Amino acid sequence: MTWRPLLAGAACVLAGLSGLSGIARAQPSPAPGDDKVLRVCQDPNNLPLSNRALNGFENKIAALFAQQLGWKLEHTWFPQRMGFIRNTLRAKEENSDRYKCDLVTGVAKGFDMAATTRPYYHSSYAMAYVRGKGLDGVRSLDDLLALDPAQRRKLRIGAFAGSPVTDWLLQNRLMEQVTWYQSQTGDAEQYPGEVIEKDLASGKIDLAFAWGPIAGYFARNARTAPIAAIPLVSQPGMKFDFEIAMAVRHADKDFKQRIDQLIVANEAKIHAILEQYGVPLVDEQGKVATAPPAAKAP
Template identity: 70%
Template sequence: MRRRVLSAGSAVSAGLLACLALPVAAQPGAAEAPGADKVLRVCQDPNNLPLSNRAQEGFENKIAALFARELGWKLEHTWYPQRMGFIRNTLRAKEEHSERYKCDLVTGVAKGFELAATTHSYYRSSYAMAYLKGHGLDRVRTLDDLLALDAGLRSKLRFGVFAGSPVIEWLLQNGMMEQVHWYQSQTGDAEQYPGEIVEKDLANGKIDVAFAWGPIAGYFARKAPGAAIVAIPLQSRPGMKLDFEIAMGVRHADKEFRQLIDRLIDSNHDKIDAILNQYGVPRAALPPPAPSQP
């Protein structure tokens, strides 16, 4: 867990709070700038725990609420499934009969996400491997341990894998692709959610090993009813990056607003960490943030 941040309980200076609370000035002839009316407009997925849901029970919901409190602004949501067309229908979409955008901030995007300008990272996590205890895998802690299993046992394992997962190349290299049960992270069904791979299919024995984003695997491993599930963060290896920095996204033109969110992230590391701890989010240390671009 990273510790390069403000000490626990440290207060943000009154001057910085005043700076954070200033709405960004609108440019003549442009849509109203984010925060001009002291409303933090956030677009989030309505059904993607532990990240977010419509009941605002996810850790990204809590972080957005924290930012609104720090600013002294009202918090408003636009809900849209985080799949194909998400940015087009949220961050880039305007309200009907208005020049105002539906939202100004998207939480939970990979650092360097191309469809938006990304803020400083607020956590770094990795893909994880999850399995049921007591089924011959209890000593497995790494991909190499999985590969070292008895060939007879390994050949019978059913792997749950999301299309596009970075672990696919490893499975291909080791001749296990025929054992893969595929999952789509961007389905057309708004009622489906990524955590089903652990909460339902792994817990019910449909698959033996689930490969999923660490925060999702860890959260649903803890809450799966009647099942003892282990979720183990995986380490990146040569040619296979498994850990990613997570930031927030704003429109490329909203440079001052991005800097505002950067300051909120930087001044609230301890509070953000406390929220992530509540959800058991596995994390690795973050590098120091690069200076915000003007």
């Protein structure tokens, strides 16, 4: 019998013991909230969702949850673009086993990079235009297509690349009239609401398509021009409405259950906050459930 297999086997056993020793020495990450701190992951410049000044509705809802838990509220700021989850929910503090944050306050239902809570609102993409510029009768995509062809061909349209509206624009041969915007740019000073607050209001474009909460907020808070924001109704094969939830790490099941309970217990308060920010809400069929309020967000 050769001795080589015996040495190889011994080496495997030692390696296995070494690995087990390493596992034994590893410290598990602290559970979310074990120190009475609610750590949220949010975008520092994306109103009406969130910003560093805590003026967004996600900021307000996070503060509400922290208050009810009796916990301190802390933020990890990172732009919601490529690498957001990697740099927030999955990132640990330097020289620590604790994660930087434990709760992402806005993801689409079914988001697969984390475990999602129950949805806390349901909204839709919207189209926005300046009132009094010839589009006041447009209340739906069908109305837009019913415009005189010459008027429709002159429209300068703003839309976000890769958004659900892209297929509709392509199907209706409007792509050549579109100025494309990026929701995930490399410039931290840029924000999605610029398409409405700056370019639409100034007349650079005539019609903008944007996520409903963004369109509703900037339309209601427009200072230089009266802007209408019309929620889009999903069509066969084209979904414009989405349910929005929060996200935690897959392993944090108890924490997810606690957030679910807070969402249920605060349904009325959350709804009031969303209405205050002009968020268009839709029902289960994707039809408008509430009209954006006239009051301006704080």
